[in-house]
Amino acid sequence: MNQRRSKLQVVADVLxxxxxEQGRRVKPTHxxxxxxxxHKLLKEHLNTLLQKGYINVEIEGNHTYYKITPExxxxxQELRKIEKLSQAxxxxx
Amino acid sequence: xxxxxxxxxxxxxxxxxFIAMVxxxxxxxxxxxxxxxxxxxxxxxxxxxFIFIAASFLAIFVGNLESYYNFQSSCNPNCIINPNDPxxxxxxxxxxxxxxxxxxxxxxxALSYWYSEKKNLxxxxxxxxxxxxxxxxxxxxxxxxxxxxxxxxxxxxxxxSYIVLYTxxxxxxxxxxxxxxxxxxxxxxxxxxxLMYLIPFYAETFALAHFALLIGFGxxxxxxxxxxxx
Numbered sequence: 001m002n003q004r005r006s007k008l009q010v011v012a013d014v015l016x017x018x019x020x021e022q023g024r025r026v027k028p029t030h031x032x033x034x035x036x037x038x039h040k041l042l043k044e045h046l047n048t049l050l051q052k053g054y055i056n057v058e059i060e061g062n063h064t065y066y067k068i069t070p071e072x073x074x075x076x077q078e079l080r081k082i083e084k085l086s087q088a089x090x091x092x093x
Numbered sequence: 094x095x096x097x098x099x100x101x102x103x104x105x106x107x108x109x110x111f112i113a114m115v116x117x118x119x120x121x122x123x124x125x126x127x128x129x130x131x132x133x134x135x136x137x138x139x140x141x142x143f144i145f146i147a148a149s150f151l152a153i154f155v156g157n158l159e160s161y162y163n164f165q166s167s168c169n170p171n172c173i174i175n176p177n178d179p180x181x182x183x184x185x186x187x188x189x190x191x192x193x194x195x196x197x198x199x200x201x202x203a204l205s206y207w208y209s210e211k212k213n214l215x216x217x218x219x220x221x222x223x224x225x226x227x228x229x230x231x232x233x234x235x236x237x238x239x240x241x242x243x244x245x246x247x248x249x250x251x252x253x254s255y256i257v258l259y260t261x262x263x264x265x266x267x268x269x270x271x272x273x274x275x276x277x278x279x280x281x282x283x284x285x286x287x288l289m290y291l292i293p294f295y296a297e298t299f300a301l302a303h304f305a306l307l308i309g310f311g312x313x314x315x316x317x318x319x320x321x322x323x
Contacts, residue, residue, distance in 0.1 A: 008131055082130045084320040085123060088271035090263025091139060091209050093131045 008093050010037065012079055014045050018055060018068045019076055025058060025065035098172040102300040104161055109303045110154040116310040117147030119317055138205035145198030149191045156187010192245040199252035206259040249286040257283055274316035281309030 005013070017034040018026050032042050046066065049055045054072030058065045068076075086093045098106065121143035128136035163184075260276040288302035 006131070006133075078126075079130065081320055082127055084271060085127055085317075086131070086136070087263075087267055087269060088275045088316050088320060089139065090259055090267070090272060090275070091127075091133075091135050091205060093127075093133070 006093060008079075010035070010041070011045055011049065012076075012083070012093075013037075014042070014049065015054060015068065015072060015076055015079075018066055019073065025067045028064055028066065031066065098299050099296045102303070103172055106299070106303050107154055107157045107161065109307050110150045110157060113306060113310045114147050114150035114154060116314045116317075117143050117150055120313060121147055123317060123321075135205040135209040138201050138208060142198045142201035142205060145194045145201060149193075149195035149198060152187050152190030152194060154187070156184045156191065159183035159187070188242075192242075196245065196248055196252070199249060199256070203252050203255050206256060210259070243290060246286045246290040250283060250290070253279055253283040253286060271316050271319055274312045274319070278309045278312035278316070281305045281312060285309060 013035040014031055014037070017031045028042060028046065031037075031046075032039065035042070037045070046055070046057075049072070050057060052071075052075075053069055054075055056067045056069055058067065083093060121140055124136060124140040124143055128140050257276065257279045260272065260279050264272045264276045282305070285302045285306040288298045288305060291298045292302075
């Protein structure tokens with residue numbers, strides 16, 4: 001049985017989806033689908049990431065897009081190292 | 094109680110303790126970074142464990158330096174060090190400081206794994222029960238449990254074996270090279286304690302034990318390098 005993801009794992013999954021687009025803007029529905037989140041949770045996490053400056057938001061008409069910032073990329077680099085370390089010890093994040 | 098060191102290995106052990114201490118500091122620093130990211134209790138326990146382990150090697154390093162300085166005349170053909178000699182404060186400080194801080198470190202390490210598995214109590218408790226059950230066997234097989242030195246190494250074997258079980262479970266799950274390095278690191282540290290226990294039988298095991306310790310911490314350092322490279 002799969003364990004529930006921690007808050008950090010969910011944040012990482014959201015950022016990973018945005019980062020995978022390699023600088024392109026991402027629609028929230030795409031993140032919702034790829035990160036396997038409810039609308040409410042996605043909104044919460046996107047707000048947190050916006051507050052921390054890891055992502056930018058662009059609004060065009062009725063559409064909202066998200067893009068990763070250099071700070072977000074730096075955070076992801078560190079997070080990848082942390083994930084590897086926790087995986088090596090078998091103490092999940 | 095005396096510790097017998099082969100002459101050709103004279104002073105190498107201090108260097109190995111120093112290397113283990115430095116790697117212990119690195120491990121505590123990176124586990125703190127891990128805790129800083131996750132704020133999870135098991136990562137804090139991991140950080141505290143490595144602080145104690147690094148401190149234990151600092152203590153034995155300091156103690157060993159004094160013993161080498163004072164006991165060099167006794168090297169014929171092996172060097173005989175008496176950690177209980179009341180004349181030498183640093184030797185006693187080093188040894189007993191090492192025994193106590195090292196055991197605290199291992200206990201924290203075991204606790205961090207136990208804490209991470211608390212949802213699966215059966216698995217968490219099995220190695221603990223196994224460790225308790227097997228301890229009389231060790232007493233029967235090795236009837237030399239009469240000093241702090243021996244008790245320390247037996248307790249360390251039990252604690253580290255407990256950690257090895259978790260790292261083995263993790264390796265079987267992830268099949269990653271980094272988790273294999275952590276597993277081999279702890280297996281080698283377990284061997285270090287086992288070989289140290291066998292010193293009364295054969296002086297060369299002192300050198301073999303320290304090589305095992307070096308391999309153990311080297312393995313953990315290699316894992317840290319792999320994790321932190323871009």
